[in-house]
Amino acid sequence: MLTATDGIERARPFAAALVDREERRTGKRMSAYSVVANSLGVSESWLRKLIGRQPVVVAAHEYLNLAALYVRLCERIEAEAEHERRRAAALREAAHAALESHRGVVASTPRPDRS
Structure with a gap:
């Protein structure tokens, strides 16, 4: 059984991270x-109180909405990271191909003195 205090303590990290x-x-x-409060259907004041450890009541549906919104955020972050990983891998392959096709030029090009 989730007590009121448990609900607040479990909800706070989700709210703060969001x-x-x-x-x-x-x-x-x-x-x-404002954005997070609107996404949750709560007031900005309620959200600030929750994060700021002021007295606030966290209903079960509010706790579950926070958890669901946090899960969606995590999924979005993971999707963005996967997109960036694929983009970097494609660019790395293109760079390797360019260097491989011009191996002699790259290896024999003298480096200018940068001091």
Whole structure:
């Protein structure tokens, strides 16, 4: 059974991570509160209280909405990372192919003195 205190303590890290991520995206803390609160269907004030350890009631549906929103954030981050990994791998292959096809030129090109 989840007590009210347990719900708050379990919900807080999700809320803080969501706001932090959104703040990095928008560059503004208050905008981040607004975006996350709207996504959750709660007020910005409620969200700030939860993160700031002020008295607040976290209903079961609010806790579950926070957890679901956090899971979606994680999935989005993982998808972005996979996209970047594939992009980097393709560029690395192109660079290897270019170097391989011009091996003699690259190896014999004198380096200018950069001091």
